[in-house]
């Protein structure tokens with residue numbers, strides 16, 4: 699396992715996707731605008747039909763498709779995936795709607811160098827169909843979390859969160875859209891902190907500006923509270 703190298707100017711990223719790729723788009727735009735000192739070296743998808751691949755190609759980024767059905771088991775898939783990622787020498791692996799569970803060896807290999815975004819205020823609502831469960835539970839203020847990936851699914855130390863209040867007339871679709879709009883600010887911001895060397899993983903804790911955090915940073919943007 700190698701440690702995160704944040705001394706270079708632009709942090710090289712490999713982004714893993716399965717779906718629409720709106721978070722990938724936000725990261726690409728932040729890099730292009732110069733607000734995120736990072737470069738997307740490659741985008742890898744487990745689904746050949748993922749619209750995220752078109753977004754990457756439109757931005758001139760190298761893309762790869764690695765389909766699980768082409769591998770005999772999870773371990774073989776994860777091994778090849780790691781080799782492919784490492785061939786791009788990323789400083790950080792970014793899971794942006796990558797809907798696969800990764801095995802322990804893979805997660806350990808990228809410990810402290812892999813982040814995930816999840817559409818809930820973790821540790822609440824791990825897993826799938828988050829917004830549906832949030833609405834069914836009568837939750838008033840869900841949100842999104844960015845975390846380091848560790849062995850426990852959606853259980854890694856959370857770096858930052860953003861809250862998105864539920865509205866009276868919210869549907870699963872409208873809530874998803876507002877949470878995603880907030881994710882598009884949150885994810886580039888957290889990756890920026892990592893690129894600047896301000897955030898790192900130490901044991902099971904997030905260290906921010908040299909201090910061990912007891913709780914996630916809460917981002918409070920006007921748009922997310924209106």
Ligand code: GAR
Nearest residue numbers: 717718719720721722795815816817
């Ligand atoms: C995002 O909302 C992200 O939080 C979620 O998938 C969506 C991907 O959207 N991730 C998870 O649920 C991971 N457990 P995108 O493809 O448009 O970025």
